[in-house]
Amino acid sequence: MLLLILMLSVMELQAVVMAAGGGSRMMDLTYSMPKPLLPVGNKPLIWYPLNLLEKIGFEEVIVITTKEVHKQMNIDTKMKLEMVCIQEDADMGTANALRHIQQKIKTDILVVSCDLITDVALHEVVDLFRAHDATLSMLMSKTHEFTETVPGQKGKKKTGEQRDFVGVDSSGKRLLFMANEADLDEELVIKKSIMRKHPRMHIKTGLVDAHLYCLKKSVVDFLADNKSITSIRGELIPYLVRKQFSASTNSQKTKDDSEKNQKKTDLKTPDIHISSKDEDLLDLAREKSCWNDHRGDMSDAYHGGKLRCYVHIMEDGMCYRVNTLAAYIEANRLAPKVFSEEFPIHPTAEISEQSMVGADSIIGAACHVSEKSSIKRSTIGASSCIKEKVKITNSIIMNGVTIEEGCNIQGSVICNQAVISRGADIKYCLVGSGQCIEAEGSCFTMGPLINCNIPFLLSVAGCPGEAGSYQLHKALEAAVN
C-alpha cells in the first residue's frame, strides 16, 4: 500500500528496444533466424538488453520488432513488454521506427539496440543526461580485439569497417565531433567555432558505439517534423553533434527571437514540457551558480549553448554489439561468464557419466550427450543430441541439432536443426540451418555452407548477394573431393 503511494505518475525515461534490424552483416546466421532471436549463451540475443533494462529498474519497455520475431519470442521477464510490430520488408530505419511510435512517447527516451551485450553501469550514461540537462547522452566502449578464429575468413580480419572519429573535450565527457570515415574524403574537417570554444579536443578512433542513446523528448518531436532523417546512428546523432555549435543555436536569444526560431523546424532550445517561466528560473539558478564547465575564456557555462551532447566511454567491462559473425562468436564466448545465473549445464540435460563437459561449456535444456563425448569451450543449444565419441571444441551448436557419433567439430557454428552425420570432420565452418552434412564428410575452413546439401548438390545455394558465395563454390568442390 505504502509502495503505491510513493509511485509517481510522472515517468522520467521510457525504454525503447530496436529489434527490427535484419542483421545484414551476418546474413549467414540471420537468413533463417531473425537477429533478435539468435542464441548467445543459449539465451536469445534480445534477452541481454532486456536484462540490462530490468536490472536497473525499468518496468515497461517498448520493443519495436517484426511480426516474425514477435511470434517466436519467448522471453522470461518481469517487465511489461509493449511490442510494436512493423513490416519486415519495409526496411525502416531506426529513426523511422521512432517516428512510428511517436504517439507512445511521453517523455525522454532511452534507445537500445537489440544486439547490445554489456554490463555497463547505466547510471553513468543517464547521470550525464540528467546533470547537464543534455539533449543526447550515449555510450561508447574501447574496442576489444577479437581473438577467436571466425569461420569463413582466412587469416586476421582486416578493418574493412569504416572507422569512426569521435572528438571529446578534455574532461572526456562532452561529445564535440563525430564523423565516419566513409563520409570524409581525405581530410578531417573541424569547424573553427568548435576549436574556439574547446581548444583541446581528443579525437579517438578505437571506439565501439554501443547504440545506446538517451534522447530528449524534443528530439523525437523534431524527428516527427523532419522526415528526411531515417537512421539514428547514421544521421540523427551526427546532426545533433554538429548542431551544438551551429550559429543559430548559440546566438543570444531574447524572447522574440526564440519565438521566431520555433517557427522553423530546426531543433532549437529543447523545450520539453516546462513552461517558459520555469525555464527562466532554471537559467537564473545556473547563472547565480559559481560553476563553469570550462575555463580560460569569457563565456558562461556550456558557452551558453542549449544543445549539449555527452558520451560515456567505458574503459573496462564488457560491451559488444553482435552485428558481425566475429562479434557473435566472441559474445558467445564471453557473455555466459558474466551473465549466466543458472547452472551452465541445464538441469534437464542428460549427460552420460563417461562424457567430458568442460567447465566453460554451456549445455541447453533437454540435451542428450552420450558417452565418450567431449565438449570443450562450447555452447550446445536446447534439445540437441550429441552421440558417442563426439569431440566438440570452441563451437556453437544451436537448438535441435543432431550430431552423430564420431564427429569432430572445431571452431564452428552449427545452426538450428542441422544434422551432422557420422564421422564428419568440421573445422571452422558455419553450417546453415536445417542442413545435413553427410557421413564421413569433411569440411575445412572454406566458409559458410548455406542452403546446400552436400551429397545431393541441390544448390539452392544462390541466395544472391550472400557473403561468401565464391567460398561456397570452393567448399562444394572441396567437400565433393
Added chain:
Amino acid sequence: MAGTEGITQQELNNSTGETRDETDSRKNDYLQSKVEGKALSKEEKLKLRKEKKQQKKNKKDDKGPAKEEKAKKPVPVMDGQQAQQQRVVKRLPEHIQADDPAVLKKVAKKLERQQIPLRSDYGSKVSLFSHLHQYSRKAPLTQQMSIPSTVIHPSIVHLGLQYSQGIIAGSNSRCIALLHAFKQVIRDYATPRNEELSRDLVNKLKPYISFLNQCRPLSASMGNAIKYIKKEISNVSSNIKEEEAKTTLQNCIDKYIEEKIHLAAKAISKSAFEKISDGDVILVYGCSSLVNYILCDAFERGRKFRVIVVDSRPRLEGRETLRRLVKKGLSCTYVLITAVSYMLPEVSKVFLGAHALLANGYVMSRVGASQIALVAKAYNVPVLVCCETYKFCERVQTDSFVSNELDDPDDLIVTRKGKTELQNWQDIPSLRLLNLVYDVTPPDFVDLVITDLGMIPCTSVPVVLRVKNVDQ
C-alpha cells in the same frame, strides 16, 4: 511520524554553555582562593573532585536523552547544584552525528522507509571532523537507485545530481533551483483520494528532502525556503480546488523568490552603493552571487573602483568572479588567499558574501572568509558582509568544527605532468585529507552587515530574527 522531524536547524547548544558557566564560576572560586593564599583544605578538594565527577556523569546523561526519539526528557537532578541545570535538551541534527552508530541506524531506518538509498562515507576522516559525513563525487546516490526513478520525482533527482556534482553551487543558486524543482513537483502532483492536499503534499516532500540531504547537506537558505513552503502548503484551505491550490502555491514560490532574492538584492545593492566611493579598492573572496551583483550594479551606475579577487584551492571559485567582473568591464586583480596580507595595505574595503548569518552574530561563509576578515581587522580595513534576510538562521555556533560540511577529499589531489602523487592516499594509514567547505567569522571582525532591511551591526541579527518570527 514525529512532528519535529525534518529540517529544523533549531538546535540550541545551550546545554554545554551552561555547564561551562558552572565550571567557570567554580574555577573562579578556586583561583580566587589560590590568589588569597588560602590552601585548599582536603574537604574542599574532595568536594571539587566529587562535583567534577557528577558533572561528567551529567554530561553523559545529556547525550543519552539527546539521541532518543522523544527528546524532551529532563536531566536527572543529581545534586543541589545541578538543580540549576535542569533544562530541556534539544536534539542535535543527524548530519553532524556521523560517528554515532545509534544515530546512523536511525537514519538508515528512516531512509529505508522512504525508499531512499543511504550514501556511504568515503575515505578516512580527520578525527576532529569524524562526526561529519564525507562523500565521494564518484559515487553518486543514483548508483543505488533504479534508473527511471519511481520513488523520487525526476526533477528532484536531477537537482540532487547537480548538487552533488557541484553544478549548482552557491546558496542563492541552490535555493532557486530547489524552488524550481518544487514547482515541478507541485505541478505534477495529484491529490490521492481521501487525502487533503495540505497534509499529503507535505508528506510527499519529506522523502525528497531526505534525498537532497543525502546528495548534499542542505544549506540554511534552502532550509528556510523549505520551512516557508511547508507553511504555505499547510495553510492551503481545504475548500479550494486542487488546480487553484497548485497555482496558488506556485505563485507563492514565485513571490518568495522575487521578494527574498531579487528585490532583496536590489535593496542591498542600493545600500552598498552608498558605501562604495570613487577610487575604492574593494576586496572580494570566492564567488558570491550577491557581491557580484552589487559590484556590477555600482559599476553600471558610474562608480569608479577596482576589485581585488581573492581565491583559494581547491574550489577556485574566484575565477568565476573574475570572469564575470572582467566581462562587465571592471578592472580586477586576482590573487590567492596566501597573498592576502600582501594585498591588504592597498585595500579600502572588503565585501564578503555569506552562506548564513547565525543567531549569535557569527557569519557562516566559505572557508577562508574568516581568515580574510581576521587579516582585514589586523590592517584596520572595514569588512562588510552582504546577506539577504532569508539566510538568517536560528542556529548558534561559535566554531567551525561543530557543524560544517566535508567535501570530496579527492578534490585536493593535483595531477601535474601526468603524475598524481596522492593517488593512493588511502593506503597511507597516517594520512588524512580534509576539504572543509564552511567556516564561521566572529562578529568582532565584521563591521557591518548589509541586508535588505538596512545596514545593521552583526549583533542585531537576533533582533531581526525575533522580528521575523513575530511577523510569521
